[in-house]
Amino acid sequence: MKSPKTHPAAVAEDTREKARAASRAERDWSSVFYRVALSISRELDLERLLWLIMDEVRQALEADRCTVFLWDEDTDELWALAAHGAEEIRFPASLGIAGHVLRTGEVLNIPDAYNDPRFNPAIDRETGYRTRSILTAPLRNHVGETIGVFQVLNKESGPFTREDELLLDAISGIAATQIENARLYAELKDSFESFVETLASIIDARDPETAGHSKRLALYCEELARLLDLSAQDTEKLRIAALLHDYGKIAVREAILYKADALTEDEQESMRNHPVFTRRILEEIHFPKTLRDVPQIAAAHHERLDGSGYPDGLTGEEIPPLARLLAVVDVFDAMTSRRSYRGRMDLRDVMEELRRGQGRLYDATYVEALEQLSVARFLEILNDGELSFMSSADREVLSGLDLRTLVNLLNTNVPTPEVRLFERYYLPDETQGCENGQT
């Protein structure tokens, strides 16, 4: 640690007035620390946590900038979040002042950067920023491992003080602990989500007729959630319900699932029962509070506004809104996917079918949202989310176009470049034959 610089008690004459100032500063110190500790310990989302820490420390130390660099063990690099849109910052952990602090565990308080040989002015030259003072401290977890580095720049009122060092060191303990909590939480969340995705891919693989269906549904749901500006919580709920909505098919015998001929009445009954099984299975899972109605949403994807759906024949408002959304994209994906007995349906017919059912079978809000989907994204999802099948120039052309406009163009029967492009992707040659054979 550096020796104290401007701590009032350390430099003050031994007078009552100065002792009181010290006591006040001490009190400020603990109230600042308390506020920061409380604020930091609330956040379990890693990215939000890192932003929060940087912001809190910047304010607490009355500095212009604060960055948290985390050590990436696998690559031996330091990395930091960058402002929205920009790529994260990354450099070898052996470099610069941050690297020095990571290796030595020292707190470095540099009052004047340009007078310190360890400072690298190259970044200032690049960015136009003028670094004056720097305070850098290690982030140590509870077993004393340094997991990263705090770097605070340009204290407003001059160089950083001994108090700033102490405060930063104290915050660093809480921050490192909470970063590790957030990592544990993220790891578990990731496990849960990858489990759901793995399940979905198994459901999808089991029925070759609808291969990739659950995954595509989840992707459509994400797009519509964005277009409708749904909350993060509703989006997540919808995504999980989409991935699991057909899980009940696991209880439908393969003999029925794979049957090429028309199903008997009993077999149809068994097929129509799959949402009941979906609900029954999903109700066994103790979903977190925020995902508690996933089973209801997933099980109602075949319900229709007029009560003609199954399994419960729910009507209108009885159907959860997110299930009404799921119903629209479920039908949409069925019609735009190939089947063994037909190619993809003509997109005009698909949208016409949804339009006709709007208000009677399907919730108009979600049909209209679907019409706003970009054609480029639609084609990507149709190809199970693979971005590589389309050239970026083509994607550029098609991303400005939404489904509604495309259908209008298709209806005018004038083969604009966009329409020709779309048709190339929507009806690739290998199915052309099959489709022609059917129509």
Next chain:
Amino acid sequence: MKSPKTHPAAVAEDTREKARAASRAERDWSSVFYRVALSISRELDLERLLWLIMDEVRQALEADRCTVFLWDEDTDELWALAAHGAEEIRFPASLGIAGHVLRTGEVLNIPDAYNDPRFNPAIDRETGYRTRSILTAPLRNHVGETIGVFQVLNKESGPFTREDELLLDAISGIAATQIENARLYAELKDSFESFVETLASIIDARDPETAGHSKRLALYCEELARLLDLSAQDTEKLRIAALLHDYGKIAVREAILYKADALTEDEQESMRNHPVFTRRILEEIHFPKTLRDVPQIAAAHHERLDGSGYPDGLTGEEIPPLARLLAVVDVFDAMTSRRSYRGRMDLRDVMEELRRGQGRLYDATYVEALEQLSVARFLEILNDGELSFMSSADREVLSGLDLRTLVNLLNTNVPTPEVRLFERYYLPDETQGCENGQT
């Protein structure tokens, strides 16, 4: 809040010496708070966290006891952990000093309990404890909701001070936040685990021939983990691997799975491939770090020490230890379960088979551990963990007996009461016929 009592700065004459004492006290306050905050914020396991909080606060306030009461919204009760073995403490949230603090959000500092009308001396009479001073404060989360109450008893040096109140109030913020973090983490963990269990029951349901197999395997694994004193982490790993070890069977066609006649060579090959599918599916899941080798363990449950197993023909140490354990209980459960073509195998033959394979096929450590399994627990697991099928008197008789002793008794052919009891449970009448038909 109560007015200050003994804060040195508040009662001191206005001298330099006293101002310094105030500064020192303030410093102590913040160092205690810092230590407690750091310690608390590390723990994400709810039960361990509550114990930790109680212990830290008791020490920080130099008190004899500290209890955290949490509010149960569903029942409107306050509850607290009780010492190991005892039932948790629960009472209506309207009662006592804790109830008062929960409702009003007030901090109550009672210097002499027996002189306060809100104090209920009944509990002291029951327990023989002598309550002197009480400090009670609400646990408030970050949106200001009171989620519980701190109760601290008998400060060593006399009544609680104004400083104690401030410290407890500050700790309460961090504690409430971390309790909510721990609840979120527990909720997510529970989701993950119930997901795995639901999956296991689907695997089990898909193959009527081996109904309940994965669940039983997990239960046997828990018992063996206890007998072998495995770490909590290894136990969890083993349990998850057991629940998922046959998941690859999802890729085996029902026509093969349900076939009553002998399998063709191709069909056998497909069956023998199921551990490969298990590994492939489980490798898709991003398990938390602590569960990272679950796919390897689950996929190696048909490997044998001498290399005669499948899918990889691994030998000896190449097979992960937990997979060697899994192999033993997997075979054990197969032999002790009914099949359509046979009843349960005679337990003497089962244990003899394992004994003969010991060192060559099966790891002796785990065969020996299995021999120490209590007969009562064995029969419970055989009935899918249902405790209700056996009278508690019978359980009493059989819980003192392990499998090895039982087999010795069976071999002596003397029908002791234990042996007769065991035989009644192990070979219920309804399978007797089927078994006789086969032998």
